[in-house]
Amino acid sequence: MQVGAGVPFTFVHAADLHLDSPFKGLSKVPAAVRDRLRESTFSALDGLCELVRTEKVDFVVLAGDLFDAADRSLRAQLRLQRALGELASNGAQVFIVHGNHDPESGRRAQLDYPPGVFVFGSGDVQCLPAHTRTGELAANVYGISYPTPAVTDNLALRFKLREGAPFHLALLHANVDGDPSHDNYAPCKLEELSASGFHYWALGHVHDRRVLREYPHVVYPGNTQGRSIRETGGKGAYVVSVSESGSIDMRFQNLADVVWQEAVVSIEGVEREQELKNRLLTVVEEIRETAPIRRPTIVRIRLEGRGDMHETLLEPSVAEEWLEELRESLGAPEETEAWIWPESIDVRTGGLLPLETVAEEEGFLGELLRSGIVAADVEQLSEALLDEAMEALRRQPRIREWLRSRTHEERVQWIHQAMELSVSMLRNDETG
Structure with missing residues (x-):
């Protein structure tokens, strides 16, 4: 023009x-x-x-x-x-x-x-x-x-x-x-x-x-x-x-006075808690060092990958305990101008065996995973599956509105997390 x-x-x-x-x-x-x-x-x-x-x-x-x-x-x-x-x-x-x-x-x-x-x-x-x-x-x-x-x-x-x-x-x-x-x-x-x-x-x-x-x-x-x-x-x-x-x-x-960031930490190859702690501290320091302008940052850490630490991370309160440890290691925000505050740790890890491999098994667990994998691939099916699973929650107006605002990618992530949790729980029942 x-x-x-x-x-x-x-x-x-x-x-x-x-x-x-x-x-x-x-x-x-x-x-x-x-x-x-x-x-x-x-x-x-x-x-x-x-x-x-x-x-x-x-x-x-x-x-x-x-x-x-x-x-x-x-x-x-x-x-x-x-x-x-x-x-x-x-x-x-x-x-x-x-x-x-x-x-x-x-x-x-x-x-x-x-x-x-x-x-x-x-x-x-x-x-x-x-x-x-x-x-x-x-x-x-x-x-x-x-x-x-x-x-x-x-x-x-x-x-x-x-x-x-x-x-x-x-x-x-x-x-x-x-x-x-x-x-x-x-x-x-x-x-x-x-x-x-x-x-x-x-x-x-x-x-x-x-x-x-x-x-x-x-x-x-x-x-x-x-x-x-x-x-x-x-x-x-x-x-x-x-x-x-x-x-x-x-x-x-x-112009942002406070920056929101999401950082990814992989658990692949991690066998000891000390290794996971080191990775958490390293990613936070990388955020501090690579920022073009020093300003306060709120960060969500997303744990991904498959590894030995997956089962432990699914235990109640474990993610919160890691979060508190990370916050204490970084020090109080009022002690520095360009502070970093870990907002949460989002666990999206998986077991050593991929879901697709477990889904090939016969029996209830295999059938459950096959249904979940199909639903995750089709937007209408993923939405219907979650609607059915959360029917009681959807009766609450605020929760219903929040669920409506979620993206397809978020719904797929929930389904994958539910499948990983199912594998962990049912495997433990079999070996317990």
């Missing part, structure tokens, strides 16, 4: 700030970890302001879910107001749309935003001019907010170009091509966005950083701060520079 002759400019594309996210399940973590996490979304916002200042950015686009809940906390609203004032004082315009977490229908405090901050409404797509710091027209910015949390219309079809600008940027909170890991709000297709005539689609909603296409650019920057072990790695925003000829250069900037 060709871009008309214009002036060079730079903007920041961020989304999904989720300010004041509650970070559930922190009751048993040390105060230093809990406090740092609860402040982390605001620290990422501070980092965004610093990025705009140091990069001398012309304008900022924020693609929805600035707040974590429709009824925004007063604390989050006041902190955003302060940040927007800082951005405006640094000479940057700010363009905002609201998404499913912070729709227009949510409860809001009556707070004034500074001049140069524009919030798109939900009635129809609006078009606003974005200027460089020297006052020259850089682009037309288009956007529309969510009126309510659940928007199922294809909002992308409402975006229409208006002449008069060298560059056209569309700001939208949406699910492109029906990503199953996110709610299917404002669903649209990549081919629709690509053929729309816009030069850059600044998207929000998906928390993973993704560049779906270049020229025209269709981009998810991800969220600015990971909120759980499901959101690992660097989180932040894109600094996008557009040249006079229209070429686009994108640089990702990590």
Whole structure:
């Protein structure tokens, strides 16, 4: 796609700030970890302001879910107001749309935003001019907010170009091509966005950083701060520079104040507890040493592989005992700025014999494993099997909703873990 002759400019594309996210399940973590996490979304916002200042950015686009809940906390609203004032004082315009977490229908405090901050409404797509710091027209910015949390219309079809600008940027909170890991709000297709005539689609909603296409650019920057072990790695925003000829250069900037990581430790070849301890400590030190920027890290350790330690790891409380030992070896989080806190140890190990080998046996165990292997390979069967196994739990609304949100890969993992546990228990019964 060709871009008309214009002036060079730079903007920041961020989304999904989720300010004041509650970070559930922190009751048993040390105060230093809990406090740092609860402040982390605001620290990422501070980092965004610093990025705009140091990069001398012309304008900022924020693609929805600035707040974590429709009824925004007063604390989050006041902190955003302060940040927007800082951005405006640094000479940057700010363009905002609201998404499913912070729709227009949510409860809001009556707070004034500074001049140069524009919030798109939900009635129809609006078009606003974005200027460089020297006052020259850089682009037309288009956007529309969510009126309510659940928007199922294809909002992308409402975006229409208006002449008069060298560059056209569309700001939208949406699910492109029906990503199953996110709610299917404002669903649209990549081919629709690509053929729309816009030069850059600044998207929000998906928390993973993704560049779906270049020229025209269709981009998810991800969220600015990971909120759980499901959101690992660097989180932040894109600094996008557009040249006079229209070429686009994108640089990702990590703004996360706390990083979530998942590390894998294999038990293959491990015969003694000391060997397992050494591997656990080694992987944690590797995380510390390879981090590009020293910052607090919360890590989940996943034990994998087949080996002699499998039977021991299945015993009640053993994984928790290893977790406590690892935490004590690393020291208290308040003793260092760039602490590492092991969040959990996830046991996904197997016995020395592969399940497929045991499944060839005659009898109840072989038949059980053959059924489980078939179910794991077919999504509908795996879902049906787990529904049947968890029928009593599904009567609880919160548990039912949680089960619905699990991915096919997670269901398959549960089935494999259940089969490994079955092999261990039935083998022990046979030899006991």
